[in-house]
Amino acid sequence: MPSIAHQQYEERLAAGRARREQCPRTRQADCVLHPQRDVVSMLRQTSAGRVPGLVPLRYQRMQASPFTFFRGMAMIQAADLACGPSSGMRLQLCGDAHLMNYGFFASPERQLMFDINDFDETHHGPWEWDVKRLAVSVVLAAREHGFSDEVAARAVCQLVGTYRRRMQDYARISQLELWYSKVGFEQLLTRAPNDSIRQQLLKLADKARGQTQEKLLPKMTVLDNGNLRLRDDPPVIFHMQQQDQVWGNDEHWLGDDQYQELLQPMLARYSHTLKEDRRTLLERFRLVDAAFKVVGVGSVGTRCLVMLLQDSYDQPLFLQLKEARNSVLEPYTQQCIHGHQGKRVVFGQRLMQAASDLFLGWTTGPGDRHFYVRQLRDMKAAPSLESFGNNESLIAFGQACAWALARAHAKSSGQAAELAGYIGQSDKFDQAIASYALAYADQVKRDFSVFTAALAKHEL
Incomplete structure (x- = not known):
């Protein structure tokens, strides 16, 4: 006879799977845009209330590439995601879970940890939004380095696969175990796929330890x-x-x-x-x-x-x-x-x-x-976008980010089993998110062109 805990686990998995009826996993590939989206208007809206003399510097930094534009304008994707598919499960989100918002820092016990390190946009919302923002940032980073879309899609699939497997692991442990879980430096180091990435991690750790x-x-x-x-x-x-x-x-x-x-x-x-x-x-x-x-x-x-x-x-x-x-x-x-x-x-x-x-x-x-x-900078360190000079390092870092994000979602919601049930064990969800990320990265490129044209015409 199954234990009560196992029975509850199975019930929660089933509840997650049932959500596929209202939102099949293949629908997560849909790239839906807000019907009234106006990039220039949104830019003006996000600049309102800032120190006026620094707004040009903000635009200058965003003008560097589609990736930096994407970093600076989380509002655009939030508006689009609100019009897209949702499984109906809501939890505390990072709100801006792109690649550059993860890194190492010290716990109060001075242990070096890897986690999300920016929560300016944190809010309650559909969990898929964090996964999709991270996935799109990986595609944009891959393109900035000249990697093919095939490589970018593979990086996203491996990222989402890591998120999926980690969520299945977190679904099987108690709430207290989950609360105490962490992604430590040593855990990442032992899982590094090759010596080159291990050396990158060791350099980052040295940099972090120098930021006392x-x-x-x-x-x-x-x-x-x-x-x-x-x-x-x-x-x-x-x-x-x-x-x-x-x-x-x-x-x-x-x-x-x-x-x-x-x-x-x-x-x-x-x-x-x-x-x-x-x-x-x-x-x-x-x-x-x-x-x-x-x-x-x-x-x-x-x-x-x-x-x-x-x-x-x-x-x-x-x-x-x-x-x-x-x-x-x-x-x-x-x-x-x-x-x-x-x-x-x-x-x-x-x-x-x-x-x-x-x-x-x-x-x-x-x-x-x-x-x-x-x-300020208390043992903080993160790789720069330029450090992803080969696709292996980008894929490895994306997987580390996905691990941290899965742990954060499981901890904040207490619904790891429901999330695991919805995502499932096949790669169907992985492929859907990869399709979405490639399509939305194309849209970011178009939005970036609108932004740079508005700057050239002095509309901003």
């Missing part, structure tokens, strides 16, 4: 009249000269000696979002300096600061304070339930990651702007 707070000190700071000060490196890092440029307030100026008055209340609000022991740790540091920091592609122009704090031994703590805007998924799913966009980001990150930053929290700034806070 102490080792950032000489890179990020200079001595100014005997005091430490963040090193200006415009347009990436610079001290704020005008408050209206950053906060949208025309009445006040922000001099180099006024950041304390602006940021101390934000730090006080932030500290109350930390666990008590971590709040006590934060209280042992004092704010020394702050500067504006331009980050990423999609985030360029949002308000992002780096703050230098020091303890009583003058040892550093670098915190990144990043503006949290509404998720691009929100118009197509449901309203944010957290009442604060920074809290939304923190909730999604804590729920989906195997372990999150010790200092992860949220706060509110001038003009009721929402922010989340985390350590």
Whole structure:
């Protein structure tokens, strides 16, 4: 007689398989576009509310290639996905699960882990959306390196196959085992398919271990009249000269000696979002300096600061304070339930990651702007797009990302068995996602042409 646990497992698998009736797996190949999609209008919409002087830099970075354009405009695919097929299963999503949003970082126990590392767009929604965004990014990365579509399709199939097999594994373990599971550096290293990829992993690990707070000190700071000060490196890092440029307030100026008055209340609000022991740790540091920091592609122009704090031994703590805007998924799913966009980001990150930053929290700034806070570059490292010089490295990295995404979806939803039941054990779902990814990558190329033409005509 089967155990109750086995019976429940089979029932959940069956429930997942039953969802194929309303949405067959082959339908996941459909590349559906939003009927009112307007790329230029969406670009203007996503630029609204950003620091005006940095919007051209955002467009400049997006203009580099279809891949960078895709990174910077998650909203377009979100609108299209909302019109496409869905199995009906919803869970916490990364919201922007492309290749460059995965990498290594340190757990609070200082173990090197591999996971999703960007949650600006995290939100509740159909699980397929994360898989499809990751798949399209693989095709775009393959094309950027001149690989054939046959290679790109194979990379996607192997990626989705990894997601499928990992989800089947997670469906068989308890919720507590799942909660404690992680993708560690050693696990990836032992599964590396060849010596070349092992060497790449070892180099990344060395880079990550060199990104400690102490080792950032000489890179990020200079001595100014005997005091430490963040090193200006415009347009990436610079001290704020005008408050209206950053906060949208025309009445006040922000001099180099006024950041304390602006940021101390934000730090006080932030500290109350930390666990008590971590709040006590934060209280042992004092704010020394702050500067504006331009980050990423999609985030360029949002308000992002780096703050230098020091303890009583003058040892550093670098915190990144990043503006949290509404998720691009929100118009197509449901309203944010957290009442604060920074809290939304923190909730999604804590729920989906195997372990999150010790200092992860949220706060509110001038003009009721929402922010989340985390350590800056704490043992963080990820491969660049240029490092995928051969298809084997691209395929291997895509599979690692798929493993991390499957673990995150299983952990955040508690529905691994239902997901495994829907996906099944054949490659039917893999092939469908590969077809979708190739077709949507073609659309991204067309959208990129619209974008570059609008720039040439000074419409943006």
